[in-house]
Amino acid sequence: MDDKLSRAIAKRHDDLVTLTQELIRFPTINPPGEAYAPCAEYLAKRLQSVGFETQLIRGEGTPGDTDRYPRTNVVARFDGRTHGKTVHFNSHIDVVDTGDGWTVDPFEGIVRDGKIYGRGACDMKGGLAASMIAAEAFIEVYPDFPGAIEISGTVDEESGGFGGVAYLASKGFFSKPRVDHVIIPEPLNKDRICLGHRGVWWAEIETKGEIAHGSMPFLGDCAIRHMGAVLDAFEEELYPALDRKVTSMPVVPEGARRSTMNINSIHGGQTDDYSELPSPNVSDSCRLTIDRRFLLEEDIAEVKREVISILDRLRWERPKFHYNIRDIMEVQPLMTERHAPVVTAVAEGIRSVFGKEPEYVISPGTYDQKHIARIGLLHDCIAYGPGILDLAHRPDEYVGIEDMIESANVMALGLKVLLLGSI
Ligand SMILES: [Zn+2]
Numbered sequence: 395m396d397d398k399l400s401r402a403i404a405k406r407h408d409d410l411v412t413l414t415q416e417l418i419r420f421p422t423i424n425p426p427g428e429a430y431a432p433c434a435e436y437l438a439k440r441l442q443s444v445g446f447e448t449q450l451i452r453g454e455g456t457p458g459d460t461d462r463y464p465r466t467n468v469v470a471r472f473d474g475r476t477h478g479k480t481v482h483f484n485s486h487i488d489v490v491d492t493g494d495g496w497t498v499d500p501f502e503g504i505v506r507d508g509k510i511y512g513r514g515a516c517d518m519k520g521g522l523a524a525s526m527i528a529a530e531a532f533i534e535v536y537p538d539f540p541g542a543i544e545i546s547g548t549v550d551e552e553s554g555g556f557g558g559v560a561y562l563a564s565k566g567f568f569s570k571p572r573v574d575h576v577i578i579p580e581p582l583n584k585d586r587i588c589l590g591h592r593g594v595w596w597a598e599i600e601t602k603g604e605i606a607h608g609s610m611p612f613l614g615d616c617a618i619r620h621m622g623a624v625l626d627a628f629e630e631e632l633y634p635a636l637d638r639k640v641t642s643m644p645v646v647p648e649g650a651r652r653s654t655m656n657i658n659s660i661h662g663g664q665t666d667d668y669s670e671l672p673s674p675n676v677s678d679s680c681r682l683t684i685d686r687r688f689l690l691e692e693d694i695a696e697v698k699r700e701v702i703s704i705l706d707r708l709r710w711e712r713p714k715f716h717y718n719i720r721d722i723m724e725v726q727p728l729m730t731e732r733h734a735p736v737v738t739a740v741a742e743g744i745r746s747v748f749g750k751e752p753e754y755v756i757s758p759g760t761y762d763q764k765h766i767a768r769i770g771l772l773h774d775c776i777a778y779g780p781g782i783l784d785l786a787h788r789p790d791e792y793v794g795i796e797d798m799i800e801s802a803n804v805m806a807l808g809l810k811v812l813l814l815g816s817i
Pocket of ligand 1: 580
């Protein structure tokens with residue numbers, strides 16, 4: 395342990411609580427992207443007051459960006475006395491909608507029994523606050539440090555990150571030489587290091603039919619029955635095959651240590667949205683959205699081929715079977731090397747604070763690391779932060795104050811290893 399650092403963090407205890415509460419009080423719900431600008435401005439002011447240079451950067455023209463809902467990000471930088479590496483802490487400021495079931499006001503930031511409650515407390519305003527306190531304490535204790543520390547508060551992570559990290563990455567904010575190491579304080583539990591995530595392929599499959607009167611279906615061709623054949627083939631062949639693909643990636647929870655595919659939606663027939671009236675016809679179209687999560691051991695071309703080969707076979711087996719398939723999104727799986735500098739630095743911090751080895755995990759779903767790797771071409775990146783992953787997006791979400799203090803210590807020690815060379 396570094397007594398000076400831990401004392402500098404301990405004396406900021408109340409400040410950490412207030413900072414987290416104030417962040418929770420901005421209802422940065424996404425969608426639509428509420429209160430982004432005031433939250434980013436608040437962060438800019440706070441970071442300026444401790445010596446950071448700040449920029450507010452709007453993701454102009456990105457999905458959802460309007461004058462009513464500007465995609466406002468903040469990037470702050472503190473340059474050390476001499477040249478060196480740059481460590482960047484990136485947190486998203488957006489939160490998901492509250493949903494039902496809360497017993498406290500989700501935007502009050504109430505403190506009870508050592509926990510701060512609110513939407514975003516855990517995912518991830520608590521992590522953002524902890525990283526700011528870690529950086530401020532480090533700067534106070536080691537004012538002559540070489541290199542630079544950056545902190546960003548970015549938008550839209552919950553909806554893909556296009557107006558946030560993806561936009562900033564396209565402007566060079568997440569590339570060398572500007573940045574060397576990135577820590578994303580997502581709530582992965584204070585003694586775990588998240589190295590990356592599984593891959594994603596979203597696609598829409600449409601089967602075609604021919605419209606006809608519902609009393610004489612033999613005169614038409616039912617697109618929904620064709621889709622039924624697709625679903626049958628998925629059940630009989632694809633799902634068992636996916637279940638057999640097990641990964642060496644340490645994905646948590648364990649159920650996600652294999653290939654998975656969700657059917658996100660299915661829509662067939664004429665719409666009955668207009669009124670309470672049912673649709674009267676043989677359907678000429680049926681659309682299905684799939685969410686396929688794949689492993690480092692799999693190739694995306696093969697992932698697609700598995701689905702397409704089933705569709706192609708059905709074309710031979712079923713008269714008049716026609717389909718279209720459209721890619722919606724694809725993300726490659728990611729796993730940062732265990733001996734990468736940011737991993738070993740944070741691991742040292744965890745050993746020092748908790749007296750045990752960190753657990754290395756992989757997220758079942760993606761987060762903003764994907765843009766840092768794909769657009770910024772920066773691979774020394776992990777997610778590490780306080781908060782219990784299972785509480786994210788739930789009612790009565792909270793973050794433990796002691797957990798934030800401990801993980802701020804880990805982050806400050808990580809900074810020390812990365813910028814000064816050792817603990
Ligand atoms: Zn998050």
